[in-house]
Amino acid sequence: LGQNISTALNKIKSATLVDKKLIKEVIKDIQKALIQSDVNVKLVLKMSKDIEKKAIEENPPKGLSKKEHIVQIVYNELVQMIGTEPQKLDLDPSKKSIILLVGIQGSGKTTSSAKLARLIQKRGLKPALIAADVYRPAAYKQLQQLSEKINVPLYGDETRTKTPIEIAKDGLNKLKKADVFIIDTAGRHKEESGLLTEMKELKDELNPKEIILVIDGTLGQQAKNQAKAFKDAVEDIGSILVTKLDGSAKGGGALSAVAEINAPIKFIGTGEGVDDLETFDPKKFISRLLGMGDLDSLLEKTDDIVEDANEEDIEAILKGKFTLVELYSQLETISKMGPMKQILSMIPGMGASMPKEAASLTEQKLKRYKILMDSMTEEEKENPELIKTSRMQRIARGAGAKQEEIKELLKYYQTTKNAFSNLKRGKMLKMGGQMGK
Ligand code: GDP
Ligand code: MG
Numbered sequence: 001l002g003q004n005i006s007t008a009l010n011k012i013k014s015a016t017l018v019d020k021k022l023i024k025e026v027i028k029d030i031q032k033a034l035i036q037s038d039v040n041v042k043l044v045l046k047m048s049k050d051i052e053k054k055a056i057e058e059n060p061p062k063g064l065s066k067k068e069h070i071v072q073i074v075y076n077e078l079v080q081m082i083g084t085e086p087q088k089l090d091l092d093p094s095k096k097s098i099i100l101l102v103g104i105q106g107s108g109k110t111t112s113s114a115k116l117a118r119l120i121q122k123r124g125l126k127p128a129l130i131a132a133d134v135y136r137p138a139a140y141k142q143l144q145q146l147s148e149k150i151n152v153p154l155y156g157d158e159t160r161t162k163t164p165i166e167i168a169k170d171g172l173n174k175l176k177k178a179d180v181f182i183i184d185t186a187g188r189h190k191e192e193s194g195l196l197t198e199m200k201e202l203k204d205e206l207n208p209k210e211i212i213l214v215i216d217g218t219l220g221q222q223a224k225n226q227a228k229a230f231k232d233a234v235e236d237i238g239s240i241l242v243t244k245l246d247g248s249a250k251g252g253g254a255l256s257a258v259a260e261i262n263a264p265i266k267f268i269g270t271g272e273g274v275d276d277l278e279t280f281d282p283k284k285f286i287s288r289l290l291g292m293g294d295l296d297s298l299l300e301k302t303d304d305i306v307e308d309a310n311e312e313d314i315e316a317i318l319k320g321k322f323t324l325v326e327l328y329s330q331l332e333t334i335s336k337m338g339p340m341k342q343i344l345s346m347i348p349g350m351g352a353s354m355p356k357e358a359a360s361l362t363e364q365k366l367k368r369y370k371i372l373m374d375s376m377t378e379e380e381k382e383n384p385e386l387i388k389t390s391r392m393q394r395i396a397r398g399a400g401a402k403q404e405e406i407k408e409l410l411k412y413y414q415t416t417k418n419a420f421s422n423l424k425r426g427k428m429l430k431m432g433g434q435m436g437k
Contacts (some may be wrong), residue, residue: 128152132183139186
């Protein structure tokens, strides 16, 4: 599978001309990989349309090959769905909070309850476990063993005479010293509707700080339906915990769950032990989905590019005198950030007024402009308005260029200057927060 994608991308690497057909081919391979990783088919199709469009229309930012650029597009597309930053479980240490784990039988709720307790314990808080699965006979024992292992107090009813709500309430009363209560629930009932009703009642009675949906990472398309069923029942699922990602499963099913209920994945389970819980790392997850080990280094590379040319550079453009010298050095900076079109389209109100020439500025052109400018005097560079026909002829001769090229450069300078002074007049100054991303 991993090879699949690498082979596809190598096609691009070795091709001298990256045409639409090739891009389509590569996207097909990426689709295959995602579907094999259990990502929902509809989701994949929707994504690949966007990916194809961007791959065809956008030029790679300086420093990235076309191949890397396509990977970056795919990555960005996936990131849009699951977010770039790991999301934390927010707990206010000054308050008591309740965390309710819900999910189908076998998804890993009981194990994950203990893992979470362990993690919270490591954060310096005092967790307690409450066993509220009265359906499965051995549920209490299982959690009891785990709780002893990690030294976390437990409340439950081994005789299974109380209702889950009674157990939870009694537990909250009895375990007064704790500040985070983790409630393990049933995953099966005589009927599914019974289970879902029970979860809703628990939620209404306990008003938990966060409801965590536990999903088996080896699930494929069912993940979506499970997520939907629980979401419909309890309404506000705060986050998702995906288990069993220590095996060969890629967890693509969980993506469909995320898309379905719009809740972030916060944790992943990576084993049966109480310490086998990790906070969710979107980058890692995506590399795994794509079967690419080298995504990290690529992303580091793109991060560097963005750092090189940050918002300050654009602000510098908007300030001060705008001569050919500035034009050149600033365009050089901008060209590091990616195609002009992309940059300018991030600036509110800029899309429409952008000079056509700016959009098609290529690296090659930039080099050409440099040569032309080298045969200008300082005075001409500082005051391009001085360059009339006679001077143009002289500059062209000096640079071994045609007069038309000088005209083009000056026209480019003028339209850019106009565009920037429009901006200065206050159309913007509030940058889009997504520079270079
Ligand atoms: P529950 O029915 O939802 O409470 O699920 P359990 O916590 O009882 O887990 C079901 C099975 O999955 C058990 O055998 C667990 O050891 C196993 N399990 C849970 N989480 C993980 C995980 O992250 N990795 C692996 N390999 N197994 C897990
Ligand atoms: Mg259980």
